[in-house]
Amino acid sequence: MEGDTLATMPAIVLSLSCPDRPGIVHSVTGVLASAGGNILESQQYGDIDTGQFFLRIEAEIPGTIGDLREPVDELADRFQGRIELAEKDRPLKTIIMASTTSHCLTDLLYEQRMGRLPIEVARVVSNHDKLRPIADFYEAPYTHIPFVKERREEAEAQLMEIVDETGAELIVLARYMQVLSPQLCKRMAGSIINIHHSFLPSFKGARPYQQAHDRGVKLIGATAHYVTEDLDEGPIIEQDVERVSHALSAPDLQAIGEDVERRVLARAVRWHAEDRVLRNGQRTVVFP
Template identity: 55%
Template sequence: MIETAPPPRAAASPATAPGGPEEHTCILNLSCDDKPGIVAAVTTELAALGANISESNQFWDPLTNRFFMRIAFRVPARLSIEDVDRALRPAVDRYEMRIALTDQARKPRIIIMVSKFDHAMQHLLYQIRVGWLDAEVVAIVSNHETCRADAEREGVPYRHWPVTKETKLDQEARLLDLAQESGADLVILARYMQVLSDGLSKRLYGKVINIHHSFLPSFKGAKPYHQAFERGVKLIGATAHYVTPDLDEGPIIEQETQRVTHAMSAEDFVAAGRDVESRVLAQAVKAHLERRVMLNGHKTVVFQK
């Protein structure tokens, strides 16, 4: 996707005040090898268009010599995203940048996948309902019927697709079709207790977020709370990460911990973890939808507000 920027002007009138009807906000994400002049090249082109920068974040990774930048800027509605892309093209080509240009006027679309544990899904739906998450849920997909009533109450289409060894690839093909037909920007595994195939993980790399009920890289795989209980840990946690073919090893977006004690049971660990999982997943989804997450090999760069 591509974006736009505003022409120079005098003092803003009420009709063109920041956030007014004649403006919209765009976000530019870029990465490239670090060289002098990158920021100047980009901001010079935006200034020539009259863009008004409202937020700017940057990071240089000395290990890879990669430079990462996120810029939010306001542009007049009359300029298209293609206009901004054309204006930035000389800088993009000169520095061999990888860019993503998006218009915040378009509400992101998401697919939520869930099995029987619905707490993370419920928290996402609530945060969307109150406006903290700005997204449209185009479908809830589950291998069980458990959450159908919740989807219907929210007015969200529900897809009950049972999974067996024989039907797994067919179900994943249906998911790909759904993502393409609905224009989904993100697939969220909200305690969806099925492992995606290597093929699907590669096809949707960077577009699927999973919540793992453990502070990775500790206690991967099944029943991590029970593994933690058996080891007598004093902290449990949750990790939101992008899905890759390597189980529970995708680039990490967000993590949080919860203190536990020797007096708690494995079931107490599970109960304590539910709140952490819900918060961590919602925070990761928000960062992704706001284009604050950039992939850096096996890691991520996450720009805070």
């Protein structure tokens, strides 16, 4: 049934982006119908400006996801687009990177533990050793990669090794205060999420809460975005704000801001892991 859940059937997520033209939805639902599938959830969006079409469908299928590969590949060819197929709720292998502030790391580990974040924490990587006890508590393996300027390449090589070894599909920068190399950004394009501690595009760069304080803004916020080589300019996934007053110091703003950061980052990671975020040039399509 279109919206029902039979416990015995596996569920899949199909996400498509392609140039817009007639008949896409009918064709895709046709493939699912032929396979005996039932649509659970479906969202779509056609961007008039760019002519791109986006579709996300959750469906139950009687067989395995493999049965769909061939007809789905044919569809991708026909519509000259990209179609991804994934098992629903399959935990995404994830590396969480952090430096010394713990609020985002703690929150991600907690949400994962509570079963609300479909990720598997393959590794926590930090350029410090300070947050190890938190990882230990949540039984997440922790690797300390000291980051010394002269040996930056070495550090990045070690990180890439961890990516290979764990088969990581996602890197979350949970207040990791180092810039990743362009090579890593390229290699993991669309698979690195950063939390920026401001309401971008306001207050790019360093010390955003001090900047926000100096400008006297009345709301502060946070932005989760994909990392590109262009610092703080990657596609935005999610943003939120909190009201502040003149009486708050820059550290006060930071305390409030950190609570916004962890909420925004957790939402962005969950939506990404559930294949709810599709790229649309420098923007994102989010089907929450």
